[in-house]
Amino acid sequence: xxxxxxxxxxxxxxxxxxxxxxxxxxxxxxxxxxxxxxxxxxxxxxxxxxxxxxxxxxxxxxxxxxxxxxxxxxxxxxxxxxxxxxxxxxxxxxxxxxxxxxxxxxxxxxxxxxxxxxxxxxxxxxxxxxxxxxxxxxxxxxxxxxxxxxxxxxxxxxxxxxxxxxxxxxxxxxxxxxxxxxxxxxxxxxxxxxxxxxxxxxxxxxxxxxxxxxxxxxxxxxxxxxxxxxxxxxxxxxxxxxxxxxxxxxxxxxxxxxx
Amino acid sequence: xxxxxxxxxxxxxxxxxxxxxxxxxxxxxxxxxxxxxxxxxxxxxxxxxxxxxxxxxxxxxxxxxxxxxxxxxxxxxxxxxxxxxxxxxxxxxxxxxxxxxxxxxxxxxxxxxxxxxxxxxxxxxxxxxxxxxxxxxxxxxxxxxxxxxxxxxxxxxxxxxxxxxxxxxxxxxxxxxxxxxxxxxxxxxxxxxxxxxxxxxxxxxxxxxxxxxxxxxxxxxxxxxxxxxxxxxxxxxxxxxxxxxxxxxxxxxxxxxxxxxxxxxxxxxxxxxxxxxxx
Numbered sequence: 001x002x003x004x005x006x007x008x009x010x011x012x013x014x015x016x017x018x019x020x021x022x023x024x025x026x027x028x029x030x031x032x033x034x035x036x037x038x039x040x041x042x043x044x045x046x047x048x049x050x051x052x053x054x055x056x057x058x059x060x061x062x063x064x065x066x067x068x069x070x071x072x073x074x075x076x077x078x079x080x081x082x083x084x085x086x087x088x089x090x091x092x093x094x095x096x097x098x099x100x101x102x103x104x105x106x107x108x109x110x111x112x113x114x115x116x117x118x119x120x121x122x123x124x125x126x127x128x129x130x131x132x133x134x135x136x137x138x139x140x141x142x143x144x145x146x147x148x149x150x151x152x153x154x155x156x157x158x159x160x161x162x163x164x165x166x167x168x169x170x171x172x173x174x175x176x177x178x179x180x181x182x183x184x185x186x187x188x189x190x191x192x193x194x195x196x197x198x199x200x201x202x203x204x205x206x207x208x209x210x211x212x213x214x215x216x217x218x219x220x221x222x223x224x225x226x227x228x229x230x231x232x233x234x235x236x237x238x239x240x241x242x243x244x245x246x247x248x249x250x251x252x253x254x255x256x257x258x259x
Numbered sequence: 260x261x262x263x264x265x266x267x268x269x270x271x272x273x274x275x276x277x278x279x280x281x282x283x284x285x286x287x288x289x290x291x292x293x294x295x296x297x298x299x300x301x302x303x304x305x306x307x308x309x310x311x312x313x314x315x316x317x318x319x320x321x322x323x324x325x326x327x328x329x330x331x332x333x334x335x336x337x338x339x340x341x342x343x344x345x346x347x348x349x350x351x352x353x354x355x356x357x358x359x360x361x362x363x364x365x366x367x368x369x370x371x372x373x374x375x376x377x378x379x380x381x382x383x384x385x386x387x388x389x390x391x392x393x394x395x396x397x398x399x400x401x402x403x404x405x406x407x408x409x410x411x412x413x414x415x416x417x418x419x420x421x422x423x424x425x426x427x428x429x430x431x432x433x434x435x436x437x438x439x440x441x442x443x444x445x446x447x448x449x450x451x452x453x454x455x456x457x458x459x460x461x462x463x464x465x466x467x468x469x470x471x472x473x474x475x476x477x478x479x480x481x482x483x484x485x486x487x488x489x490x491x492x493x494x495x496x497x498x499x500x501x502x503x504x505x506x507x508x509x510x511x512x513x514x515x516x517x518x519x520x521x522x523x524x525x526x527x528x529x530x531x532x533x534x535x536x537x538x
Contacts, residue, residue, distance in 0.1 A: 082405045089409075104392075104413070108420050111413045118416065119409025125419055125485040147420045 005067055007032045007173060007205050013052050013062035015045075021229040022048035025062070028224060028234065032172065033203040037216035037237060039252070040226035046209045047177060049226070053207060054094060054175050055084055069172075089116045093166030093174035097181045099158035102165070103150045109136060109161055110146040116169045135164040139194060156187035160194065167198065176208045180215055192218050213256055217241055225249050268315040268348040274298055278316040278471070282462060285473035290435030291403070292386050297469040307340060307365060308466025310382030314363045317378060317462070318344065323351045325359035330367040330508065330525035337365075356528050366429070368450040370507050370529040373459035375476060381444045383465035386472060388432045388442035408440050411483055419488055428493055434481045435474055448482065449492045449508045455480035497522045502533035 006029035015022035023045035030036055038046045051057040053064055055076050064076045069091060079087065088094070096102040103112050113132040114122075122128050133143050139160040150158050159179065166174060179195065180188040196219055199206055210216055216223055216237060223240050225233040225248070233246045244250045266272065274296075281295035300308040318324065324344050328337040332354035340363060341352045353359050356369040363380040373379060389399040392410045402408065411432050418426045431448035435441050443454060444463060454461065454474060461474040474480060484490040498505040500521040507529055509522040524530035 081401075082407070085405060085407060107413060108417060110420055111416050114416055115409060115413050118412040119407065123412070123484075123486050125416065126487050128416065129420075 005071075005073065006030060007034075007067050008053070008207075009065045009073075010053060011063050011065070013049065013064065014060050015048050015052055015057060016060045021045075022057075022060075023052070023226070023229040026224075026231050027062075028231075030173075030205055030207065032205055034222065035199055035204075035206045035208065035220040037220035037223045038207065038209045038226060039211060039213060039216050039223060041211065041252075044226040045229040046211075046226055048229075050175055050177055050207065050209045054088075054092065055079075066173075086120075089119050090169045091171050091173065093163075093171045095159075095162055095166055095174065095176040095179050097178040099150065099155070099162045102162045103158060105151045106149055108147045108149055109141065109153075112150060112161060112165050113168050116165065120169065131168060132164075135168050136161075138198070139164040140190075155183055156191060159183065159191055163195070163198070167202070167204075170202070171204070173205045173207070176206060176210075178210055178212075179208065180210070180212065188215075195219060213241060213252060225252070265347045267320070268318045268344065268350075269300075270298065270312065270315045274312075275316040278312055281471045282313065282316065282473065285462070285471050286460070286475050288439070289475055289478050290439030290441040290472060292470040292472045294469055295471050297466045300466065301343075302339075304467035305384060306336060307363070307382035309464030309468075309471070310363050310365070310380050310466075311340060311343070311464075312466060313380045313462050313464035313471060314340075314344065314361060315348075317380075318348055318350060318361060320348070320350065322360045323353050323358055325353050325356065325362045325528075326364075327362065327367055327369070327526075327528075328365045329510070330369075330529075331527045333527060354528050355532075356526075366445045366447070367508070367525055368446060368453045370524070370526045371532075373457055375458045377459040379457075379459050379461045381446075381461065381463045383442070383444040383463045383468070383470070385430075386442055386444075386463065386465040386468050386470040388430075388440050403439060406438065408434075411440055412485070415483060415485065415488075419485070425484065425488055425490070431490075432483050434483060436478050437481075440483070441472060441474075441480075443480075447493070447508060448490075449494050451480070451482045451490070452492065495522055499524045499530060502530045502537070504530070504533060 008030040011027050013026040014024045040046050052059050065073045067073045110132040113135050114128040117128050220237045223237040224231045227248050233249050244253050281293045285293045326337045326340045328334040356371040361378050365382045393399050429447050430445040463472045482490040495509040501523050507524045510525045513520050
């Protein structure tokens with residue numbers, strides 16, 4: 001595999017909602033195994049950018065190219081819908097802030113994890129189930145909860161289940177929209193540990209949208225700071241957070257309460 | 260008797276034309292749900308308004324109509340639909356599967372094999388097999404268009420996870436002609452294999468949901484399953500108390516309040532024929 005090519009490259013991405021700006025002229029490259037954090041305040045265009053990258057929104061201008069599993073980089077806008085869907089459930093994952101959006105709440109945990117496998121053609125119950133059991137174990141959910149529906153799960157468990165559901169097809173890229181939002185601090189810490197471990201083990205590339213600088217610091221290699229729809233600063237996470245250049249980033253960093 | 264003047268088979272000709280066009284399209288794309296402008300019929304939704312509209316559109320003066328309700332010719336729904344067409348179309352009606360050219364059914368396929376000159380019309384309550392898995396119609400249509408059917412197996416997976424086997428016993432999802440996943444209306448899954456490679460044309464009408472779909476004659480229909488949990492027909496373990504059949508689909512009938520019960524053929528015509536032959 002030609003891994004010195006970027007996995008995903010955004011070029012001049014802009015999105016306007018009518019006359020209102022969603023985000024403007026965002027460019028970056030993401031390499032295999034790299035975790036990129038997008039931070040900024042509410043309304044700064046983080047989620048818009050994530051949706052543009054994951055093809056849930058159509059960009060007003062600019063393009064996103066992705067290196068497919070066969071090594072060919074393709075413009076995502078040129079994919080057919082079935083190709084896009086296939087990409088979405090094999091090579092990509094999308095972790096929503098609210099697990100209820102990413103899970104089927106009435107379907108058992110095993111069914112939730114197995115859905116992607118069945119969608120790509122697995123037709124052997126025993127094998128689907130053992131893959132699901134394996135993944136529940138990896139996200140630290142007790143295997144005897146496999147037949148329980150996620151609505152009987154706690155918030156932290158739901159989020160972990162959502163992660164398992166996304167990772168079961170061994171994706172190379174995972175999008176996360178505030179993965180730890182809405183969880184209490186101790187559960188957040190545990191989830192972050194888990195995410196960091198999985199990302200390292202699997203060599204995943206990830207794009208994490210968050211307003212929590214601690215999450216960015218812990219998970220990401222690189223960071224993009226957004227404000228008012230524009231990327232105002234980017235670079236290595238530690239560098240940006242330790243030595244912020246832009247006044248706004250300095251403000252963000254200094255507004256963290258000391259632990 | 261001065262009967263009210265109806266157009267032949269109740270519906271006006273323009274409506275029948277519209278329904279026939281939908282039927283033609285449905286036959287051309289086996290298993291695909293074709294929308295149609297369902298009319299109000301003089302019966303409530305859920306009583307077979309879809310089936311009745313399809314029957315009304317394909318009926319000709321020489322047709323012989325049979326209507327069954329769970330295999331039986333003598334229940335309210337079956338009797339009144341038969342009467343409806345006897346009055347509005349003046350066609351001959353019958354209870355014999357062999358004699359009939361059009362058979363409207365609510366959820367059974369007759370035991371007797373069907374012929375090429377017969378048409379089976381199903382009354383369908385919910386045509387969308389993915390409905391209870393994905394409530395958005397916009398999304399399910401897209402899933403059909405892209406043949407994105409992984410979700411259907413999630414339902415079967417859930418069955419096995421909860422019950423240890425595929426516990427869906429009726430409305431068992433099938434794949435038609437290797438393309439569209441279809442809800443075969445709530446027929447018992449015992450009847451599913453009869454749909455495949457059937458000599459008769461099979462038409463499905465859902466009045467409330469405004470959909471028509473079809474299985475053309477001699478089309479492959481496969482019931483979905485898992486490799487390690489294959490599709491199995493289900494029938495009560497026993498034989499018909501009346502005719503002794505051990506291969507027909509059985510209904511359980513409770514005969515007293517002390518736990519007495521018996522099994523009888525669900526297909527009354529089949530059962531009567533066998534008893535007639537034996538006598």
